[in-house]
Amino acid sequence: MKIGELARRTGLAASRIRFYEEAGLLVVQRQANGYRDYPEQAVLLLELITGAQRAGFSLEEIRALLPPDMGQWQHDALISMLQQKVADIEALQLRLAESRAHLLALIEDIQARPEGIDCAANSRRVLERVQRGELARPTLAAGDTALLRPDRRRRAGSS
Structure with missing residues (x-):
């Protein structure tokens, strides 16, 4: 065709x-x-x-x-690649959930501006709290840290 x-x-x-x-x-x-x-x-x-x-x-x-011939799929390789992609997606979901939680904590801290303080002073207050590590940081469950190993991340140069 x-x-x-x-x-x-x-x-x-x-x-x-x-x-x-x-x-x-x-x-x-x-x-x-x-x-x-x-x-x-x-x-x-x-x-x-x-x-x-x-x-x-x-x-x-x-x-x-993809096999050179559509009738010659390599079962084990296909399953392995699909399982790896699922693991990559789960790791991404975890990172996104952590980022979301951190941003929500940041928003909450910014909105908790003390009475009588202007925006610039509030920004300094929040930044100082971030630098001191006082903002609530999301934590990983013990089993979830394996998902963030560097060898699980996408290799440079792949698109």
């Missing part, structure tokens, strides 16, 4: 399809006239790629995950 038909069936722009091709995620044959000729399985492949991106996988991770 031609790129316009593939774009219509997947809801993707032709430029996005060409991008995935250039990124090595989609292999296409060329007709004698130079037009791209996509196989039927390209629809499924593009749905897998876009779904994986929505789930937080980088293009590099997707490239490593």
